[in-house]
Amino acid sequence: MKKLLAILLAGVMVFGLMACSAPKEETPADEADTGTETTADTTETSSERVGDVNGDGKFIVGYISKNTTDTFHGPINARAIEVLDGLKADGTIDDWTGILDGQTDPGVQINLADDCVTKGCDAVIILPAEAEGSAPAVATLAENGIAVVVVNSKTNNTDELAVAYSGSDDVYAGTLLAQHVVDNVPDGGKYVHIQGVLGNSAQIQRGEGIEQIMKDHPEFEKVEEMTGNWNSSEAQNIAQDALSKYGKDLVAIICDNDDMSSGAQDVVNAAGRSDIVCVGVDGNNYPLSLVKDGKMLATVLQDGVGQIEAGIGVVKAIATGESYEKNIDVPFVLVTKDNVDQYYTGE
Amino acid sequence: MDKKGSKSIYTNKDELRLFMGKYGIGVILFVMLIALIITVPSFRTTSNFINILKQVSINGMIAYGMCVVIATGGIDLAVGAQCALVACLLGQFIMKMGMNVLLSCALAVLFCAALGFVNGFLVAKFNMFPFVVTLSTQLIIRGLAQVISSAQAISMTNAQFKLVYLGMVGPIPFPVVMLFVVTILMYMILHWMKLGRYILATGGNEKAAIASGVSVFWTKIAAYVISGFLSGVAGVILTSKTSSAQSNLAVGYETDAVAACVIGGTSFAGGVATTPGVLIGILIIGFIYNGMNLIGVNSYYQTIVKGIMIIAAVLLDLVMNRKNR
């Protein structure tokens, strides 16, 4: 009985491995195919596969995600799978790695970069976990001649090492936030700024944008600046405290993302103070639904799906030898009740 | 899997069981290795093997420390936070104060060893549950890291320091050399030295160890100091790897370390641990990540496979070794 169990166990493990490697069985076949094709190509035209940097005759794309868990990156990853599978199907690229999970950990992203090199990737899309910490991942890829496309946020070596960056200007997002408040509270007053995780480039740059606008509007007074760590429930606590502290003097709560602004809005609405303007950046599902239901005035949408589409566009251009833009700015959009239907899809 | 075949090979019913009990996990590593070599062309390059060793080096260091602590019947949840603290200390020492790189590393690692001492002292002196002690100190240490760094990332641009991760000894990356050295050291401590025997005896049966003249107090402290020291070393490598000193590094690293220990046959009840076993556990986890990335398996399944591996390893150990106990 025990022995049986043991054999079963070993069997399961081996089977598991086989099953895991099953999709790979195509690859040797692919290899053989493309191998012969390439030889044919070289004999006929002596030209190589466009964009192939490691001379294996194939164009392989790597995709290093920031993570596979949070609400902002879910749709981005889903769109990437869709588009890259499509490119593979129509032969524009030979293969791609699938979603590699960066686990929001720069150490993991560096490991994944190494794996991409081993796998023979020619172009890699990376959504950095950290501006500092993920830089070595970009460096490793670039050192191996791989075309690195950085998406969503920059590492501190993106400008020098990456072939392209597709993202949105966070400073601009900050100005949108502040301008929205200025437009809706003409008389000015006291406002609270709830920040993202301190040190994140998004936090720093969005704050910068807010300041740019607010410095020209002396009628507004920033009474509180605290970190909510991108987190809705922390933002709720801060909003609650501010509400009791400043009472009716409080006119606005500006948040670095809209998970936090929707949390603040919930608190404000529950207190019957819907006159307070809460606003944040991202365009996640819940804040959008609040806007749609008229419970929140507006939110600033960061078009993550647009960013990844533009990033993959660069990869496609490399694979086909076309030219591409080095810095792609995917604009932020202020979403209000007027245009919310365009962006709000879910329930 | 032909059951009849295996029956006829092993005339003695117990032979397979004994063999699998002792080397089962190694056999699994071997099977994984062969399967990956056959099916994944890019896996079987020398550079990929070196790559894997480089990738596992950080978890490896932490896992060795963890296995020593688990062998005494405890657990050290503070390892990840200690890595982050080292990163923040290095940021201050090297980038802010401009101290000598070697000296900075030594100081940071020693500080971690001292934190290990505190963990061990709390566990040994007051008989507190190691889980509770290290769960709390982990929070304190992570908070300390945030205080030191003001939650800001410092770019570690020092060229000398970058060599910790990128440097080579001949064709071998420096972290791999470190892992090799630590493996040898751990083997010597656990299998050749008095301390190793004391650690295993303390975890196996504390009272019997006391009755044999073992100072359980110092043995436990030593285990946590080793764990602190090694997570410090891992922290240095990690900081150099990410070339960034920040307090949110190495979150959740204790899980992979515990997983490596358990896959490697370390008993959670204490008293059983081997260095080769833990090394195999470390490599299996490395193979899971690397192999599946190369195959192109969806990352969600990697997590599942890791979970299954742990349960399978524990089951294997249970089934195979029940009779020996």
Next chain:
Amino acid sequence: MAQDDTIFKCDNITKTFGGTKALRGVRLDVKKGEVHALMGENGAGKSTLMNCVIGLIKADSGTMEFEGQPYSVRGPVEAMEKGIYMIHQELHPEPHLSIAESIFLHRENMRGIFLNKSAQNARTAEILKKFNFNYSPRTLMKELTLAQVQMVEIIKAVSSDARMIIMDEPTSSLDANETEHLFNTIKELQAKGVSVIYISHRMDEIFEIADRVSVFRDGQYIGTKLISEITKSELITMMVGRTVEAVFPKVDVPIGDEVFRVEGLSGKGFRDISFCVHAGEILGLSGLVGSGRSETARAIFGLDRPESGSMYLNGEKITNKNTRQAIRKGICMVNEDRKNYGLCLLRSIRENVSLPNLESRQKGLFIQQGREKREVKDVAEKLRVKAGSIEHTGFSLSGGNQQKVVLAKWIMASPKLMILDEPTRGVDVGAKSEIHTMMCEFAAKGMAILMISSEIEEIMGMSDRILIYHEGRINGEVSREEIVNGTMSQKEILAKEFGQ
């Protein structure tokens, strides 16, 4: 007793563990109201068979009958409901239960769906009083000594209205008083028609209490005899298949200089203890369980701190703050609580034996592995430890062999003073005799030995001198001459233990 009706019968029971046959077609029949002793060396299959009876393990084949009905149970609770209860040798009490809760475990006194605690406590108090057990029913099990826990188990069995009670070494941690109490209880049960299967290594008990005895050897049934028709030596012959010296192998060796002395030692459980031990001398400490013998030994060995008093080793004053210091000075101890203080069962024989001896077997930082292996192998062979190799774990060993490994580690330490607390408890006849022989050998080499035993025959058979403990104090001393000449009888020693 001349009952003819069989209450329990089993036939052709076999059980295989892995590759070893633990039971090879054994049979047994127990009559109503009889005390049926089960004898055999450790590993003969007695406990295995009893575990089959109460359903802890499942027999591979064979039939069982209880009160005329085919009998099979899936576990001890079901067996208890059918009327068979087993008191295990190794007790595992629930430390956080009260005596009442423990006694009524699995048959709780209920009122509706609620526990009727007061009724349960009242009922327990009644039962405890009947057994002269002066504790509150609310006392937690963890506050009781080993002997008291066992007494509670016995009380539980008796009160559970069992028609057949299996007792596995019930007296191994009871003192003479409690043993006598138990025997009286057994006789009362017998009168009520309850049958008792009595497993014991103690020959005298069997001859005192049992009606019939069945002997097992190596998983086989050897035979059943009426106690009145068999002698001790015949019984031993049945058990071991050869004739073994039933008497103690005490060898008189010249007594040398004083090795160890305590003066006015006091601590928890003992007061003002003074004695000395000489080279080659076996000093027996006799007394009731809890009279302070083991506590004295623990203090000498550094397990507990004495409150006052002084110790001298070879004339030099010493203090042992911990066991490490004691061992370094050449004092070692075999603890009565073998399960806790004996071996690290997960580790190999080699590691266990060398554990206290590593300091002197190091070269630089490293253990001298070759030397370690050689020395452990030598000492294991000398003690005739029965194991495949010294790399086997403690788990694979029988109780007797575990005890030999414990002894081995101290022999390797070559101590000046060896303290043996119940060295042969729960050890089979063969191993027991071997351990006694070894003790004589150590003494012959000039070691001083301090032996604690609850078995009066062992104390009298092995000691050069006996100190009798009573309630934490020494209440008398007996020399070997007095024992050999017969001027001091068992009865007199017992009397002193009881404080007379």
